[in-house]
């Protein structure tokens with residue numbers, strides 16, 4: 335198998351040359367592993383991705399998940415993928431051995447997920463979500479709950495979801511209306527409400543589906559402080575712990591969506607017949623805080639999904655550009671000359687370079703964040719763990735929002751490389767663009783990510799997370815000082831860092847002056863330029879390692895040179911515009927804040943044509 339949806343050499347570079355993943359094996363938790371076992375697992379995951387997930391990518395979209403008013407039927411290929419995943423134990427490689435995991439570093443789990451998502455993101459969602467539900471129960475479940483649910487979820491016996499959204503509540507979770515009333519015997523809560531947009535919400539992959547559900551216990555405090563988390567299985571457990579009596583979790587329908595069509599995104603009616611039992615997971619009224627453990631990892635994972643797909647699109651565009659013959663080089667247009675492959679045209683190389691820069695720049699940040707996750711959980715000192723947690727907090731919106739936005743841009747460019755062929759359904763690229771759009775929407779829209787970054791994450795603890803990040807960038811600047819081949823890149827990253835500090839200082843002044851609306855008015859723009867600094871930093875890290883390899887002498891001149899030159903391309907083509915965008919914030923741009931409703935023009939029309 336020579337055609338790949340990802341570049342394994344680049345993955346090896348990030349895991350070992352940048353992040354030194356094998357050093358994690360010195361930690362007790364990972365002591366059974368080694369570079370050899372990591373590579374073996376990645377080889378197997380790669381094979382499964384290419385031979386089991388990928389062949390069903392387009393057929394799952396064409397067939398789609400179907401609902402007949404009662405049951406959901408999945409595209410045929412999904413059952414094969416599920417069975418293979420069960421055999422391979424892919425449901426949560428980072429979980430503890432005694433929960434059915436393999437105690438791999440989260441960095442490994444994230445990389446495995448990258449390979450599967452590149453091949454078939456709809457399919458991998460079923461697997462990742464079963465693992466996600468298990469993770470919540472692992473963190474907050476009682477010993478009995480762990481006993482009841484973990485093995486089934488981790489072994490693929492049962493599916494899992496996460497149920498936050500409702501028909502009228504998406505971004506503002508404090509307003510959810512699903513209720514929970516304690517039963518007289520105290521054994522469970524009666525759940526009543528409607529959850530909408532639930533990925534993997536109903537299917538027949540296993541005997542049961544475990545829904546972690548956010549609901550409000552009657553009489554509790556208003557807003558987010560009154561939210562609790564419940565385990566709501568589709569079927570209640572019988573005396574043997576198997577799926578038993580129906581738990582009044584009724585599928586009302588599944589969405590007809592732009593993309594991810596192999597995925598049933600369900601509306602679930604909970605307790606239509608007053609017979610839906612929920613079991614408190616964790617503590618009363620702490621449900622949102624608890625669910626955020628999963629949401630935060632899911633946000634980083636959304637970046638993984640997005641960039642994995644951009645990687646697949648890039649590899650398709652690359653192959654096509656090397657084979658498609660069209661036109662002559664601009665320096666010699668003689669019609670008697672043979673036409674050239676389109677990769678010879680600078681504009682096509684420009685499009686390919688952007689894709690490479692986004693994919694490899696963001697993969698590097700996603701890897702760094704996965705390592706932070708590992709250090710937060712297994713770092714040696716309390717100080718190390720806390721610092722990693724802070725860094726992770728401030729970088730999560732970058733992974734989620736910049737990752738998803740730039741993956742869409744990257745796939746758009748891949749389509750452009752193919753010309754008219756890219757616009758057809760013969761190739762997978764159109765589907766990738768459709769599938770990909772949701773990554774900017776779910777797990778908190780990218781607009782909400784900007785508000786979260788500026789409103790909470792950079793200001794928490796007097797800005798200590800922001801300062802920690804600046805220190806990390808500072809360390810890279812020190813490390814790269816004196817590496818001649820990257821001096822120009824280093825200088826530009828240093829200037830960009832100064833600029834983002836200046837913007838933050840300016841915004842802090844607005845915030846302290848009580849100008850809250852103006853402080854957040856440009857939060858999406860802030861998130862973008864903040865992300866551009868972060869990815870430029872990641873590229874400087876990569877370029878420095880690569881330049882040192884070149885300086886020391888290497889057989890892989892093309893690979894390492896490509897790293898330095900892609901870093902230079904990203905920085906040269908991004909940071910001048912970043913400075914201009916920063917100026918917009920420094921100038922207190924308030925157009926969107928002050929523009930009145932009436933000035934938009936027209937009345938607007940309903941979202942359905944002709945309605």
Ligand SMILES: Cc1cc2nc3c(=O)[nH]c(=O)nc-3n(C[C@H](O)[C@H](O)[C@H](O)COP(=O)(O)OP(=O)(O)OC[C@H]3O[C@@H](n4cnc5c(N)ncnc54)[C@H](O)[C@@H]3O)c2cc1C
Nearest residue numbers: 496497498499503504505531532533776777778779781782
């Ligand atoms: C395919 C798919 C799968 C999904 N899977 C799940 C799932 O498994 N579980 C689950 O619980 N949910 C899921 N969701 C729901 C998803 O998380 C929500 O759609 C998302 O959080 C946005 O909520 P909304 O759709 O209600 O949009 P709204 O909240 O109505 O937002 C509409 C627009 O307004 C903006 N906006 C809203 N509030 C503010 C504000 N305060 N300030 C500034 N801008 C604001 C938003 O950024 C957005 O651009 C899924 C959605 C989709 C499409």
